[in-house]
Amino acid sequence: MNLTHLTALELGRAIASGDVTIPQATQAALEEISQRDKSLNSCITVLTEQAMERAETLQKGLKPGLSPLYGVPLLLKDNLCTQGIKTTCGSKLLEGYVPPYDATVVEKVQRVGGVCLGKGNLDEFAMGSTTETSHFGPTRNPWEESRVPGGSSGGCAAGVAAGFAWYALGSDTGGSIRQPAGYCGLTGLKPTYGTVSRYGLVAYASSLDQVGPLCRDAADCAAVLDILQGKDSRDSTTVDGNYGGLLSSLTSDIRGLRVGLPVECFGEGLDPQVAQRVQEVAKVLQHRGAILTEVSIPELKQVIPAYYVLASAEASSNLARYDGVKYGFRAEEYKNLTQMYENTRSQGFGKEAKLRILLGTFVLSAGYYEAYYKKALAVKEQVKVGLERAFATCDVLLTPVTPNTAPKLGESLADPMKMYLSDLYTVPANLAGLPALSMPCGVDGEGLPVGAQLMGPRFGEQLLLNTAYAYQQETDYHKCVPRGGEGR
């Protein structure tokens, strides 16, 4: 048995039954990291000693009736605040920043016996789709190291795919969990906006950001979301999803489930290989009793411009606090306050962050607010309406995660517009605040994973997870692992 290829729940069961100890599992993961992360660069911080110490402590506390993920090691995206452990957001501005508090989701995974192995690399302040804009260097895709792992949760996705940890917590603003999950052959879930606390998640675009799991399969996602979800008195935007137990309600029975395929998501620009893999998913679901329907959601046409207006606007404001006054990097040379601000921020932010700050500043500035920001808000409303209409005739929507498989390193930096446009399928769920799941559905001609996305109505997580669970009963793409594909 190769420990690092188990699912999180399998490892949890092995720990509970005494077949594996928590230090053994932790040790195995740390060894993988030390062997391969020099080339992958998935972790900004690796907590070797702390993790081993915690593993020993947890092992002593082992008893019946604990969480199914008790003792299972994980990675945290490095924009989730960890008390006493530096949290950099992939930025020079927070290179040495040590938060004095834990994010709510961090508290939650710790409370159920999580072992945090390290902090996953990301695009600077989660702004990007490739994990190439990190101050700490790009992360590589374990399936093919010349490729990007996707982003912005690319470090976490690469890490879980490479067997460095059994699951990870990422964040998703326009696809930052689902897209890297797709590129790395993982199952990832962006929950309904508000069902998981953002307290302690360093904000990129507050009205779109959600924390969620990156896992090896749907059942793991259900188990992690069971832990993460819930109203938090410290985050005013949280709501109670009333999910009951997501893991315990997985049945794999999808008979009669209405699966909608939006025509807008299978048109121009979509790689035919990706299209084919996703159509095959539809066939599998149909085979298990689902009913396929074609739907049209013309409102999706404007999602990309609307997304970039709203996200950049909020980012320009959210990133204003990195000014060299209270924490983080401060430039060494300046003659006055304005220079201190400008030098600190200019030296601290990378190019992509600067571009988005400028764009956000532009769309909010006097005379442009009405022309851009208000219009983008209108699109957001229209997308909500369009998706609501679709969910009146179907239960879940099936789309690709991205138009293509993982691009080569450097490719996206050379053509950023193409990168922005590739968020087409993932962004609607963020704009509408709806849950969406990404799951592996095979590989392309070059052996790179292809992802299929399931989108559901508000609080429809159970539907999504059960559909993916049913699909994964029928297929074993989620069991494929990179590096020569040694199956389990």
Add this chain to the structure above:
Amino acid sequence: MEETSKQVRKLAHLARLSLTPEEEGELAGRLEQMVSYLEALSQVEDGEATEATSAVSFRPDGVAPSLDRDKLLENAPQVRDGYVVTPRSVGEGDGA
């Protein structure tokens, strides 16, 4: 392009970024490309915002312990006598 550069400088100042000429050129180009792409939004009709899906929940007016000052200031670049120190603020624009 000249016009764009001027506007980029204005935006950069609003956002407290100082750009090198090279950066300014590149970012001005990319920004122009983005903005022209965003023009698509002008076709969008203003819609009525639908009613909010949630209302803010309140916190009772009770005092909770503040953060230990040493811990709070641990991350500050410059501290003196419990104060955070910055270059002189007078004459650099002021509060609202």
Add this chain to the structure above:
Amino acid sequence: MNWEIVMGLETHVELSTESKIFCGCSTSFGAAPNSQCCPVCMGLPGALPVLNEKVVEYGVKVGLALGCAITPVSRFDRKNYFYPDLPKGYQISQLYAPLCTAGRVEVGGATIGIHEIHMEEDAGKLYHDPQSGETLCDFNRCGVPLLEIVTEPDFRTPDQVVAYLELLRERLQYLGVSDGKMEEGSLRCDVNLSVRPVGRDTLGTRTEMKNLGSFKAIARAIQYESQRQIALLERGERVVQETRRFDEERGETFSMRSKEEARDYRYFPEPDLPPVVLSQEYVHHIRDNLPELGEVKRKRYAQQYQLPEYDCQMVTSHPALARFFEELVELGTPPKQGANWIMGEVLGALSTRSLSPQRLPITPKTLARLIQLVSEGKLNRNTAVKVFEAVFDTDGDVDEYVSSHHLEQVLDVELVGNTVARVLEENPQSVADWRGGKEKAFGFLVGQTMRALQGKADPQTVRRVLTSLLDNM
């Protein structure tokens, strides 16, 4: 040419909540720098605001007391600018949908429209360090709740402005939402001012004056600034729209920044806070429970208790005094006597101790008992004042103090008679003087008798007994 001054006010009111608007840090004054801060008010990465319910309640109270409409769904917005006193790089405020709109108050014969009232957070405090030339930041004030009350440009004279502010302060105090102290910065006022020829309808170019620390400063600033603008216009120059700072020492205003360099605040809806949704029941409940305000009390006291106008004014000058007065009356004190004690001894004692009426140590029950002893003739008024002074700070037991110090008024006519007889015997010269027509001698004999009785006798009785004994000698 005759000129008219046109003014509107923006007043910041610091609310007297226990904790800050978006976090649980204390709002109390005088703490060590940066000791009342947390991830939220320090703007640490990842921290999020949670709204204090008292801030909304206080805002609605003020809105109702100023005749405003309460917005059923109001929202917060971010006001973006860089300054070291603003840790997040933006202030959470309300622009697009403020809590209250469209109110009005009558003041000094004028009707002042209230444009809006919105909630926002205060910024930190900056100190200039003369030694290093640097700025020292204390973030304790960050997140202290403020209401900003914006009027229409309805003021024409400095007197109206001051009268409005006095009225506003009194209402804030009666509502119990702010101590309204301008000197301590819990009431801060900016004046927007323009001038125009009398009879013209359109508004002139306005300036905004900041740093007005007292009613006096406001009146002086208005005086100076209106004259400055009039002089400019009369010379054929124009007024520049700008923000000006009032220098209290020099009595002049100085330009801070002009509109051309005015900041672009890039307001947009605060994504971390859902809308504030207030039900009609909520607003009605607050309206039904609003306390009686000062001017209503004054009218009622005049009618119900027949108090003179001056007394009404004095007794209601602070809600704590009015409450004290009403409790006295409830305990059976005749209203006029109660008012006299409050205007005399109570205010005197507060002033010698530099105490605000809120901190009044003596309770109405104690003073009511004291007044009762006087009216029952058990204590004379002079002695009562001494007792008052003695029990004021500790709210001591009046009866116990009186008995332990043997201060009961001597009502025994026989004892008074015996004492007077002895005094007459001991002071033959004074008796002779009195007979010789010296009225002063009578007073001396009264004084000697009172002294012999340790001041506990009723002076009227002493006079009566003395007169009758002298007449019979």
